Amino acid sequence: MNRRQRNAGPLAPQEFEEAVAALADQRDRLRSEIATAEKAESAVRDGGDLDAADVSTTNVAIQELHTRTEDAAALLDRTLAALTRAEQGTFGMCTHCGAAVGRERVMALPHAELCVTCAQRPEVSPAR
Numbered sequence: 001m002n003r004r005q006r007n008a009g010p011l012a013p014q015e016f017e018e019a020v021a022a023l024a025d026q027r028d029r030l031r032s033e034i035a036t037a038e039k040a041e042s043a044v045r046d047g048g049d050l051d052a053a054d055v056s057t058t059n060v061a062i063q064e065l066h067t068r069t070e071d072a073a074a075l076l077d078r079t080l081a082a083l084t085r086a087e088q089g090t091f092g093m094c095t096h097c098g099a100a101v102g103r104e105r106v107m108a109l110p111h112a113e114l115c116v117t118c119a120q121r122p123e124v125s126p127a128r
Contacts, residue, residue: 011092011103019110020086023079026111030076034069041065078111085113096124 011019044061085091092106093099094115101115118124 010100011106015103015107016086016091019091019106020083023083023086023110027076027079027083030072030079034072034076037065037069037072041069075111078113081113082111094118 041062044058044065082091085093085095092101092103094101095113096118097115099115099117101112105112105116112119114124
């Protein structure tokens with residue numbers, strides 16, 4: 001059995017549990033991060049009377065917080081989808097072709113939904 005075949009197989013039960021635990025931790029961390037960023041953005045918006053220079057700085061800060069929140073929300077969506085796949089018994093399977101995502105890939109990126117082959121195809125994008 002070559003290295004590629006060995007790493008493409010299903011996860012051992014302990015590895016599955018580790019990946020699901022990592023996803024649950026990631027879910028909780030992202031929810032907290034999003035809530036904190038949303039509160040910070042609201043506080044910056046409610047900053048009161050500002051001169052022109054402060055308005056520009058405030059707008060940049062708001063945009064940065066908004067971008068971080070969007071990025072975290074997108075990762076949270078992928079994380080929740082991976083947890084759903086774990087519950088449904090399809091965790092570690094490519095959502096495009098159905099092949100195994102690969103043990104090493106799942107352990108590194110538990111929210112990965114595509115195998116390496118599909119992830120490298122420009123016409124295939126992760127489901128949102």
